[in-house]
Amino acid sequence: MADMHAGPSYLRVAWLVFRKDFTEELRRRESLFSAVFVALLSVVLFRFALDETLVRFDQTGGGLLWLVALFAGSLFMGNVFRKETESGTLDALLLCPVDRSAVFLGKVFVNMVFLVILGLFLWALAFLFLDLRPQGGFGAVLGVWALVSVGYAVLGTLFAALVTPLRGGAMIYPVLLFPVLTPLFMGAVRLTDLAIRGEELLKSPWLRLIGGFDILFFIVALALFEPAVED
Amino acid sequence: MADEPLLETKDLTKRFGVRRAVDGVDLAVGSGEMLLITGPNGAGKTTLIRMIGTLIRPTSGTIRMAGQDKEDARARRRVLAYLSHDTCLYEHLTAGENLRFFGGLNGVRDTAVRTAEVLESVGLSGVEDRRVRAFSRGMKQRLAVARVLLGEPKLLLLDEPYTGLDPAGRRTLTGLLGDLKARGTSLLVITHLIEDCLPAADGICVMKTGRMISRISAAGRGAGEVLEEYEAAVAHG
Numbered sequence: 255m256a257d258m259h260a261g262p263s264y265l266r267v268a269w270l271v272f273r274k275d276f277t278e279e280l281r282r283r284e285s286l287f288s289a290v291f292v293a294l295l296s297v298v299l300f301r302f303a304l305d306e307t308l309v310r311f312d313q314t315g316g317g318l319l320w321l322v323a324l325f326a327g328s329l330f331m332g333n334v335f336r337k338e339t340e341s342g343t344l345d346a347l348l349l350c351p352v353d354r355s356a357v358f359l360g361k362v363f364v365n366m367v368f369l370v371i372l373g374l375f376l377w378a379l380a381f382l383f384l385d386l387r388p389q390g391g392f393g394a395v396l397g398v399w400a401l402v403s404v405g406y407a408v409l410g411t412l413f414a415a416l417v418t419p420l421r422g423g424a425m426i427y428p429v430l431l432f433p434v435l436t437p438l439f440m441g442a443v444r445l446t447d448l449a450i451r452g453e454e455l456l457k458s459p460w461l462r463l464i465g466g467f468d469i470l471f472f473i474v475a476l477a478l479f480e481p482a483v484e485d
Numbered sequence: 486m487a488d489e490p491l492l493e494t495k496d497l498t499k500r501f502g503v504r505r506a507v508d509g510v511d512l513a514v515g516s517g518e519m520l521l522i523t524g525p526n527g528a529g530k531t532t533l534i535r536m537i538g539t540l541i542r543p544t545s546g547t548i549r550m551a552g553q554d555k556e557d558a559r560a561r562r563r564v565l566a567y568l569s570h571d572t573c574l575y576e577h578l579t580a581g582e583n584l585r586f587f588g589g590l591n592g593v594r595d596t597a598v599r600t601a602e603v604l605e606s607v608g609l610s611g612v613e614d615r616r617v618r619a620f621s622r623g624m625k626q627r628l629a630v631a632r633v634l635l636g637e638p639k640l641l642l643l644d645e646p647y648t649g650l651d652p653a654g655r656r657t658l659t660g661l662l663g664d665l666k667a668r669g670t671s672l673l674v675i676t677h678l679i680e681d682c683l684p685a686a687d688g689i690c691v692m693k694t695g696r697m698i699s700r701i702s703a704a705g706r707g708a709g710e711v712l713e714e715y716e717a718a719v720a721h722g
Contacts, residue, residue, distance in 0.1 A: 261563070261592040270589045274575065274582075281577040281616075342571025346632070349538055350590035351562040484542050 264359075267352045271360025275334070276367065282337075285330030286368055290375055292326040297379040311384040316395075316446030318384075319376050320439055323406075324432065326372060331365050331410035332427045335418040344418075348483060358411065358479040365407035366400075373399040389452030398449050401461075402442040405468040409434060412475040415482050438467045489551050491516045491671050492537065492640055497546035499532050506532040508695035509546070514640065516551075519662070519672040519685050521703075523715075524692035530675045533692070534642050537673070538567045550640075563592075565640040566633035570648030572625040573632065574617045580604065580628055581613035584635060591636040603631040607661065623654040630661055641665060643674045647681060655681055679715065683708050691718045 262270070279286055300318055304311075311318075338344035347357055373396065380386040388395045413431040417423035441460040448455055455461055490513035499507040507529040514520055522530050535541045537548055539558040550561050574583050581600055588596035604610050607627040617625060626646070633641060643662075647655050655678070663685045666672060674682055679689060683703060689711065691699040699718035703711045 262589060267590060270586060274578070274586050277582070278575055278577045341576060342569060342573040343575060345538075345540055345567065345569065345571070346573035346587065347590075348540060349562055349565075349567050350587070351559055351592065352590055353559075484540070 261351055264353055264356045267350075267356035268359040268363060271347075271357050272363040272367075275361065275364040279330075279364070279368070285333045286371070289326040289329045289368070289372055292329060293322050293372060293376050294379060296322040296326070297376065297383050301383040311380075311386050312450055313447065315380060315384060315386040316450055317443045319380060320402075320442050320446065322376060323369070323372060324435070324439060325428075327369055327406060328410065328428050328431065330368055331407070332414050332417075332424060334361050334365060334411055335414045336424065339418050344483070354480045354483065355476045358415070358476065361414075362407050362411045362475075365411050366403050369403035369407055370396075370400055373403065386450070388450045390449050390455075391452075394449040394452075394455060395446055398442065398445045398455070398464075401464055401468065402438060402445075405438045405464065405471055406435065408468070408471050408475045409438075412471075412478060412482070415479060438464060441467070490514055491518075491551045492673075493549050494537065495547045495549075497533070497536060497548065498544050499529075499536060499541060500544045505695045507536065507543075510692075510695075510697050512690065512697065514671050514673055515687075516639070516671055517666060517669045518687045519666045519674065519682070521679055521682055521686050521689045522673065522675045522692060523677060523679055523689060524698075524719075527694075528692040529695040530692050531644055534567075534644055534673060534675055538562075538565060538642050540567075563636075564638060565642060566636065566638035567642045567644070568629055568633045568646055569644040570646065572629040574625060574628060576618040577616060579614050579616050580609065580620075580631075583617060583628070584632060587632050588635045593635055596635075599635060603634045604628075606634065607631045608657075622649050623651065623657070626650055626654060626658065627661075630658070634665075638670065640671045640673065643672065643676075645675055645677070647676060647678050659685070680708065680712070683711060689715055691715065693719075 335344065338347065348354060377392065377395065410431060413427060417427045417430065420426060441463040445455060445458060445460040445464065448458055492514040494510055494512045497507060497510045498505065510533060522533070524530055532541060536543050539562055550564060553560050578586070584600040584603065585596045588599055593599045600613065604613060607630050609624065609627055609631065617628065620628065646658060650658060659681055662672060662682070666685055676682055687704045689701045689703055690697055691701070701711060701714050701718060
């Protein structure tokens with residue numbers, strides 16, 4: 255006989271989904287590796303296309319890296335539910351007797367981790383190819399990266415759930431997602447530039463904008479997920 | 486059969502725009518009962534079963550499980566499982582990883598022990614550490630059955646479970662469904678292959694254009710007699 259209990263806790267569900275998705279993605283080597291390849295190609299192209307006598311990477315580097323993150327990140331985040339529908343596993347997931355927002359949270363966690371991995375990779379490339387050395391140290395720029403990744407992962411995951419049932423959802427995904435992300439990425443570029451120049455971050459209004467964006471959309475997305483996947 | 490049905494729907498309706506995919510369906514499934522749902526494509530069979538499985542929200546009507554005071558979708562998910570022609574398995578994970586993942590989400594306490602038990606019950610002992618993508622279609626379907634057995638559901642919803650199976654696979658699946666019924670599990674099976682399921686079935690519900698047009702009793706009757714009544718219902722429905 256199966257030994258049943260009241261059910262796994264909310265965070266346990268999120269952890270199980272995170273661990274499953276992370277393991278699966280490392281074995282599939284599709285989405286994350288595509289994003290990493292796009293990142294590599296973009297930074298190498300920046301190195302050869304932009305004239306260093308006209309473009310100062312310490313002033314434009316933040317914008318360039320976030321531009322790459324926007325496109326590369328959407329490559330793997332857009333797949334997070336599509337791969338579940340292709341294999342039919344989304345139904346099996348939604349039929350488990352758990353709070354469905356915990357499933358969403360697990361997906362957000364895995365996207366956040368992949369965005370941070372992408373960020374580490376991008377900053378290493380920027381150091382090597384663009385000679386980008388943040389005056390405030392790498393801790394500050396990676397801290398900004400992690401903070402922005404929260405909002406990006408939350409919205410990227412929610413929109414992936416919304417477009418998955420739609421015909422041509424992969425094409426619609428960036429068209430719907432990118433405009434909503436505009437305030438977050440404006441703040442990300444400004445705050446990253448401050449971090450590169452080694453200036454004070456804590457008093458910046460951009461930090462408050464990003465923090466507010468993260469909290470607001472985190473709450474909204476958790477509430478919207480279940481209606482989004484039902485029907 | 487118990488007096489109170491395990492599952493009861495009343496006037497269950499689902500509209501997509503102006504189209505009524507399911508139109509006022511009343512259905513009762515008793516404990517340990519096996520009902521087949523059949524009908525032409527577009528009859529609303531899958532929509533009906535997906536509403537019962539909490540995957541689609543009904544437009545109107547009620548769905549109630551025995552022992553549950555209100556329509557609680559999450560409580561309903563604790564006692565039912567759903568198996569479609571999609572195996573609903575992660576191909577890049579091993580058989581054991583799939584079962585432990587779903588076992589964890591379904592609140593099975595000792596998932597390692599239960600995984601070994603259900604694998605043995607579907608004849609897949611020894612493949613726990615093999616990735617699902619290397620399995621044949623028949624093995625995947627048996628593993629899918631193992632997945633739905635993890636939490637010992639009271640009600641099993643099956644949507645065209647025979648799709649893609651060869652005759653040997655179909656016989657194996659029929660045997661597994663018969664075993665489940667014998668153990669008291671209720672089964673609601675959408676299938677066009679009613680002859681495969683008929684020996685274990687208690688009844689056949691025929692749907693057409695969203696409505697339940699006929700319910701034919703199959704228990705204790707010969708297959709020929711039941712099929713004759715079924716064909717008459719389809720022809721005149």
